[in-house]
Amino acid sequence: MNTHTSTPEHRAPWNKGKLIGQKAPLRISEIWAIRVRLEIYERRRDLALFNLAIDSKLRGCDLVQLRVQDVCHGNHVASRATVMQQKTKHPVQFGLTAGTRKSLVEWISSAGLRQNDYLFPSRIGDSPHISNRQYARIVHQWFEEIGLDPTAYSTHTLRRTKPTLIYRRTKNLRAVQLLLGYTRLESTVRYLGIEVDDALEMAEQTDAESAPSTVHRIRY
Structure with missing residues (x-):
């Protein structure tokens, strides 16, 4: 008779040592810190990838699969583009x-890319374009290079950055919803963490300790 009893394997939680929850968007100063660094070191691919990630607001899975023809009309990069989102199956324009x-022009020219080529081809032979994991590693490197904690940011940081800046400037939630390609307004609110941000902003603007220096008494 087999009296051996197996004990459950104790595995570390997937999120042990990691920061979970919404990742903070970049500040304008941080955007320029990354951009200038990439320009100085002439990292054309990374600069095109960073700029396009900020402008397009696409999820990483959609961004890495873009082809040259998705953003170009002939030999010219278009001022607007439309992409079908893999997750929602809805088109989004940016x-x-x-x-x-x-x-993008400088990267496409230097890399010798053609219309049907992937915009960001992989340097690994068995992959036609950079993978989501490769993209995440590249993004984390950018953050580290300007002194940011990479555990506090992710590829979603780039997706959230421009919509957050637009919302803070305009308070137009419907516009942000369209830019992100969400079908429900509630999803936009949750994604941006708008309710929390607005509450904190109002709290910061309200000085509960301040009071009029002079108390006017009612005379009967």
Whole structure:
């Protein structure tokens, strides 16, 4: 008779030592810190990838699978592009700033890419384009290089950055919903953490300890 009893394997929680929850968007100063560094060191691919990630607001799975023809009309990078999202199966449109178009032109030309080529081909032979994991490693490297804690940020940081800046400037939640390609407004609120941010902002603007220096008494 087999009297051996197996004991359950104790595995460490998947999130042990990791920060979970929404990742903070980049500040404008941090955007420029990364951008300038990539420009100085002439890292054309990374600069094009960073700029496009900020402008497009695409999930990593959609960004890495973009082809040259998705952002180009002939030999020119378009000012607007439309991409079908893998997760939602809904199209989302985004604009490309002059700086992003310039970095894309320089990258496409230097890499000798053609219309049907992936915009960010992999340097690993068995993959036609950079993988989500490769993209995450590249992004974490950017954060480390400017002194940010990579555990506090992720590829979703880049997706959230521009919509967050737009919302803070305009308070137009519907516009942000369209930019992110969400079908429900509630999803946009949860993704940006808007309710929490607004509550904190109001709390910071309200000085509970301040009071009028002079108390006006009612005279009868």
